[in-house]
Amino acid sequence: MNNKTLKVAFFGLGYVGLTMATSIAERDARVIGYDIDTEKVAKVNKGETPIHEPNLSTLLRRNIVKKRFFAIEDPRKAVKESEIIFITVGTPSLQDGSINLDYVKSASETIGKELRDLEDYKLIVLRSTVTPGTTCNLLKPSLEANSCRICGKDFGLAYNPEFLREGSAIKDTLHPDRLIIGEMDEKSGDALEEFYQWLYHDELPPTIRTNPDIAELIKYANNAFLAMKVSFINQVANLCQRIPNADVEVIAKGIGLDRRIGPLFLKAGLGWGGSCLPKDLRALLKFSRSKGVALPLTEATLFVNEIQPLNAVKIAEKLLGDLKDMRIAILGLSFKPGTDDVREAVSIKIVEELLRREAKIVTYDPVAMENARIVFGDRVGYSKSALECINDADCSIIITEWPEFLKIKPKDFVSRMRNPIVIDGRRLYDPEDFSSKLRYVAIGFGSKI
Numbered sequence: 270m271n272n273k274t275l276k277v278a279f280f281g282l283g284y285v286g287l288t289m290a291t292s293i294a295e296r297d298a299r300v301i302g303y304d305i306d307t308e309k310v311a312k313v314n315k316g317e318t319p320i321h322e323p324n325l326s327t328l329l330r331r332n333i334v335k336k337r338f339f340a341i342e343d344p345r346k347a348v349k350e351s352e353i354i355f356i357t358v359g360t361p362s363l364q365d366g367s368i369n370l371d372y373v374k375s376a377s378e379t380i381g382k383e384l385r386d387l388e389d390y391k392l393i394v395l396r397s398t399v400t401p402g403t404t405c406n407l408l409k410p411s412l413e414a415n416s417c418r419i420c421g422k423d424f425g426l427a428y429n430p431e432f433l434r435e436g437s438a439i440k441d442t443l444h445p446d447r448l449i450i451g452e453m454d455e456k457s458g459d460a461l462e463e464f465y466q467w468l469y470h471d472e473l474p475p476t477i478r479t480n481p482d483i484a485e486l487i488k489y490a491n492n493a494f495l496a497m498k499v500s501f502i503n504q505v506a507n508l509c510q511r512i513p514n515a516d517v518e519v520i521a522k523g524i525g526l527d528r529r530i531g532p533l534f535l536k537a538g539l540g541w542g543g544s545c546l547p548k549d550l551r552a553l554l555k556f557s558r559s560k561g562v563a564l565p566l567t568e569a570t571l572f573v574n575e576i577q578p579l580n581a582v583k584i585a586e587k588l589l590g591d592l593k594d595m596r597i598a599i600l601g602l603s604f605k606p607g608t609d610d611v612r613e614a615v616s617i618k619i620v621e622e623l624l625r626r627e628a629k630i631v632t633y634d635p636v637a638m639e640n641a642r643i644v645f646g647d648r649v650g651y652s653k654s655a656l657e658c659i660n661d662a663d664c665s666i667i668i669t670e671w672p673e674f675l676k677i678k679p680k681d682f683v684s685r686m687r688n689p690i691v692i693d694g695r696r697l698y699d700p701e702d703f704s705s706k707l708r709y710v711a712i713g714f715g716s717k718i
């Protein structure tokens with residue numbers, strides 16, 4: 270890539286688009302972000318992040334001030350003034366679990382129309398998670414029909430899956446494990462690889478260049494495998510709970526040292542949620558069924574995860590009996606620490622189940638209270654701090670392993686709660702220490718209840 274300033278556009282300023290756009294601007298590119306959400310566009314231009322993500326706010330403000338990044342409501346300018354256009358729109362679930370490609374479709378129509386009058390070659394890169402065939406059978410025909418131009422000759426096209434994790438999105442964008450380039454043609458693949466060489470200062474992460482169908486399936490296989498690892502260890506955790514002296518943490522360590530297994534994604538807990546794994550597994554299952562193929566391991570992975578959060582409710586019932594009017598403190602609402610995202614968070618399943626039992630719920634999360642309010646409204650209480658949340662509670666349930674909850678000591682639970690019972694759904698605390706000082710039950714830690 271030569272020394273002139275690189276011009277890049279993003280269609281979709283969510284977790285993926287905003288993070289990548291800001292990271293690229295930081296490397297001195299000129300980045301334009303387009304989003305159909307006009308409130309988001311205004312917010313971004315004021316240097317305010319619509320999402321909570323470590324370091325994003327500082328990076329965004331700096332690049333807005335330096336005018337390396339700005340958001341607009343005009344897709345024409347975004348397309349016209351950019352050499353590479355990334356599509357980072359959402360791909361949520363439809364009611365039946367299959368993928369909703371409406372946003373990808375509308376983004377491709379908009380980009381296609383704007384390409385029509387332009388002479389210069391642009392590279393279009395889809396980063397959203399999509400089922401195999403989407404780039405070839407939806408995106409390419411839509412871009413060609415709307416632009417009256419030919420893919421491979423007049424514009425380039427590639428599918429390039431995103432693997433970032435919320436909570437470490439900037440770090441993951443700047444230091445990915447690998448790159449997958451699903452190119453429609455060699456020129457498109459070369460252009461995208463050249464872009465990444467520029468981004469990573471010629472230290473390109475391991476890169477696989479393949480066709481778009483394979484690249485699309487790699488993303489789904491990746492998420493299905495990660496989810497399966499967690500569901501597997503959660504199953505082992507449930508068994509451990511019935512065996513006095515058993516501890517899933519030690520078992521995870523023991524099997525994780527086997528290099529064929531590895532230590533990551535073996536943290537037992539109340540299940541996985543978030544904006545990706547649940548919807549991607551459902552979409553994969555729907556897609557594979559449409560091809561006449563069963564994926565029993567993925568079915569089981571989802572099933573284990575459906576019931577895992579209910580463990581917390583079952584334990585509370587065993588310890589307290591009828592939960593009606595019991596005051597339950599919920600510590601953590603986001604689907605994981607480091608984010609304010611509550612989409613498909615385990616906290617929602619647990620709180621809804623407790624509300625069905627007419628328990629009184631009081632909640633606290635360091636950053637996700639605003640988003641939680643949209644979900645729960647006035648059906649639960651909201652505390653200003655973790656300590657306030659546990660006051661007078663009959664039971665505290667740790668749902669998200671925020672580091673700040675480590676500051677709560679056994680004596681705080683004992684002195685503040687009406688009934689000092691702690692259900693540690695994320696294995697945050699030292700079981701030996703807590704068990705000796707209060708009624709403590711942890712996922713995957715053998716107990717006699």
Ligand SMILES: NC(=O)c1ccc[n+]([C@@H]2O[C@H](COP(=O)([O-])OP(=O)(O)OC[C@H]3O[C@@H](n4cnc5c(N)ncnc54)[C@H](O)[C@@H]3O)[C@@H](O)[C@H]2O)c1
Binds near residue numbers: 306
């Ligand atoms: N969030 C993650 O951790 C993550 C990780 C890897 C991959 N992904 C995938 O990346 C994609 C985006 O995810 P996200 O979490 O950033 O989504 P998001 O819902 O946070 O953001 C999507 C954005 O796209 C905008 N949008 C919708 N239609 C548009 C259009 N036609 N033109 C311009 N903007 C439009 C929306 O207004 C929204 O701001 C999804 O396919 C997701 O599965 C997400």
